[in-house]
Amino acid sequence: MPAAYSLVLALIVVGPLLGRGYLLLRDAVSTPRSYLTDSALGLGDAAPRAVPQDALIAMLSPVVDGGVIVKAILVGAIWLAGWGAAVLVREMLGVSLGPQLVAATVGIWNPYVAERLLQGHWSLITGYAALPWIAVGSNRLRVGPRSWTDWGMLAGWLAAAGLTPTGSLLAGCVALLLASRRTVLGTAVLWIATSAPWLAATVLSGAGAEPSDPAGVAAFAARAEPWLGTLGSLAGLGGIWNGTAVPDSRTTPFALFGTVLLLALVATGIRAVSSRLPSDYTAATRTRRILLGLAVIAVLLPALGATGWGLSAGEFLVSKAPGAGLLRDTQKYVALAMPAYVLCAAAGCRVLAGWFASIRDRDDVARDRVARTGGVAALFIVLTVISLPDLAWGVGGALRPVHYPAxxxxxxxxxxxxxxxxxxxxxxxxxxxxxxxxxxxxxxxxxxxxxxxxxxxxxxxxxxxxxxxxxxxxxxxxxxxxxxxxxxxxxxxxxxxxxxxxxxxxxxxxxxxxxxxxxxxxxxxxxxxVPGPITEHAASSGARRAAGAAHLLWAGLLCAGTIVSLWGSRRRIRSRSRTRSQSRSPE
Known part of the structure; x- marks a missing residue:
């Protein structure tokens, strides 16, 4: 049910884009066919910001239309963001279906997704979608026997997040923070391996290793939305630097109303998420607390980065440290708050249901709480949608396919x-x-x-x-x-x-x-x-082979991780089915 529900939400969000045509909006460019040029491998003159996504589409587009590929990845990413949020709260909190659907809704229906869609960052949304799954995989490796299926799941999701360098950084941050002492080395090796395309391109081309223009720090700093300030905007998962790449509702005082609604839902479950549950492993409590702390940092640091001294520090960093330009769009990293937000919203749903049950004079408070959880979950879902009404149908129709001239x-x-x-x-x-x-x-x-x-x-x-x-x-x-x-x-x-x-x-x-x-x-x-002789400026054959090998390593980990994850999921479903069957059978 959470998977089906998340798919429906994803289709509601990107609906208009599913017609014939191509995604062409700000930074998003899909074309019928692309080619495996030096730039697609990250060996061009500019920094390798679109590695390995460009190479992936270049390899697949001779077989499948490139526009279809991008649409499929985008729909899949939004779908898996919601489904992963539901799986995360089920495993970390043991909640029923209603709170799982609340988590799926919060994971999909929020300003971060809306603003990144409008900016055209479809591949970054893939990294965003991977975060709850990486948290699940890391927690499984921490609390149970370290099976090859769990390692495969982690590898697959790190590779999926690595479709873009920023997504890889987001995924690596969550995976390494949640790794135990016994798994941190293996996690680091997997993260580096899945980051191989853009790491290799940075070394081979040298473009990404150069210091960036300090002017980019202020230009890409987080932005205050109406009546919220920078901190409030970021806490509400908004605040992208581009004021034109926001839903209409976030350009009016309604932004305050929507943010208060979202944060109120999250606030109801903070205490429950940070506390140890009766059935908890110690590791599960620690994982939830790490995710809560990460959410606080993910909001505070970009807010500090938009202050005067924060801008000065950022300008110094990007002008001195090669590759630090990846950090200048600080609002991107608010994505790290999503796992904690969905946990708190789901936990708050259960907390409020228990509170409503306890204020009534009933003999069976637990049964009444279960009965009321569905109603509270429905209320939470409606409030989440109301907080950002214009995310529906292509963020108010802004996402629509275009048609190139012949x-x-x-x-x-x-x-x-x-x-x-x-x-x-x-x-x-x-x-x-x-x-x-x-x-x-x-x-x-x-x-x-x-x-x-x-x-x-x-x-x-x-x-x-x-x-x-x-x-x-x-x-x-x-x-x-x-x-x-x-x-x-x-x-x-x-x-x-x-x-x-x-x-x-x-x-x-x-x-x-x-x-x-x-x-x-x-x-x-x-x-x-251009007539006359043309001087060769292409990348060397050795550089292309090295970059190609890095891409093949990434693709291999992505495919192998996907297969292993599907196999592990099938085994878990069968195990749960057997457990339910045995619990229903008479002794």
Whole structure:
């Protein structure tokens, strides 16, 4: 029942997206087909932020449409977030069906999911979904015999979370904090192995190991929502840096009402979660307390990071420590509060049911509490949905499929020779007529079979956060200043794509384009070939083999962990069925 219920909620959330078309919203870009370029392996000029997700889709999209793959992963992630929350509270609290459904609702129906959907962070939601499952697996390894099925479950979920580097960090934090002294080494080895694609890419490309622009710390700091302040916004699982990537209800004083509702439900169960239950193992109590403490830290640290001295500390860190740019979007890490929130909401449901039963003059308070738990659970579910009413149906219709012009497929076919692709207008974000009013990442890097140069520069709040793409920046400046075709060739550029139906800077690029050979042109796109010799700037074969091996290791752990988890779940279901059958049979 929790699995079916969570699937229904997931379909309600992403419903409009399930029609024909592709997800293209802010940072989310799905395309019919993508390619295993150097950038997809994390070996490009910019930091490997989309590793291994890009390589996974590049490997699967020749068989299954890339848009279908992304939609399936997104629906699966939201579904598994709710189902995992239900499994977590069942194992950690021993609650009945009603509180499990409350946990599933809180795990899915909250501002964090809404805001990350609107920002286009579909792969981050996969890491978010893995957190309750990782907590379950870590607890099983702590309290029982360390079976290969439990290790396999942990490996599979760490790999699933590792679809993006931030998801991997979230998962590793939960797994390592919950590991016992006897399991911490094995957990660390699994986490490093499942992080192999982005770790290898960082070492091999060097882009991710460079210090980041300090301006990104303030630009991506957590944001206060109406009447809440930064701390209140984060406690309500909101506060994303982008004020345009929030549900409409979070832009009005209703945000205060919704946050109070959510926190009130959570508050009812804090004491029960932190206390030792009569049937508890000591390890189970410790696990719940660790998750509670982690939730407090996950809210407080991003709030502190948005203060003056917190911003100063963050700027110092990212400018001095290679790879620290992963930490600049601090609101991402509020996801770590989710396991504790669902535990508290489920426990509070049972606590209130017991309280209502105790105030009546009944002989059998326990039986009355069980009878009332379903009603309290229904109330909790309704209040959770009311706290964020516009999450339904694609976050108020913002999630909807788009349809690319046929020009993209023709251009992808026309790019039939080596050489990187430069794109005009300048910048990484676009506003197409067919994609809606929100800016979207340029789909060219995932549409074309050759590497598309990207500067990594991000426009935020009217300013620009510098990226890592040094060669891409040189190429863009060369085009905007009307440089020579020969210089483009020396920089490794074999093609120039002009996207005609989006605004953006083009500078004096007409001077450069006149020196190139026009290959394809229509109302949407124009493709040019750079004449003359093209200097090779591709990653070495050794780097590609090493990055490929890291991706294969990750994929192997994901597949093996999934199979082992399914096998272990089947055994557990059979064991519970036998136990119930034996308890019902007469002695």
């Amino acid at each position: 020009s993209w497929g023709r251009v992808a076919t026309a790019v039939d020779a080596p050489g990187d692709v430069a794109v005009l207008p300048g910048g990484m974000f676009r506003k197409f007529r067919y994609s809606g009013s929100a800016p979207v990442l340029d789909p060219a890097p995932r549409m074309l079979p050759d590497d598309v140069l990207q500067t990594g520069e991000l426009p935020v709040h009217g300013a620009v956060v510098a990226g890592e793409g040094v060669r891409a920046t040189r190429v863009e400046q060369l085009l905007l200043h009307g440089g020579s075709a020969g210089e483009l060739g020396r920089l490794g550029v074999g093609w120039v794509l002009v996207e005609r139906d989006t605004p953006g800077p083009v500078g004096d690029s007409k001077t450069t384009l006149e020196q190139l050979d026009s290959i394809y042109s229509d109302a949407h796109l124009q493709l040019y070939r």
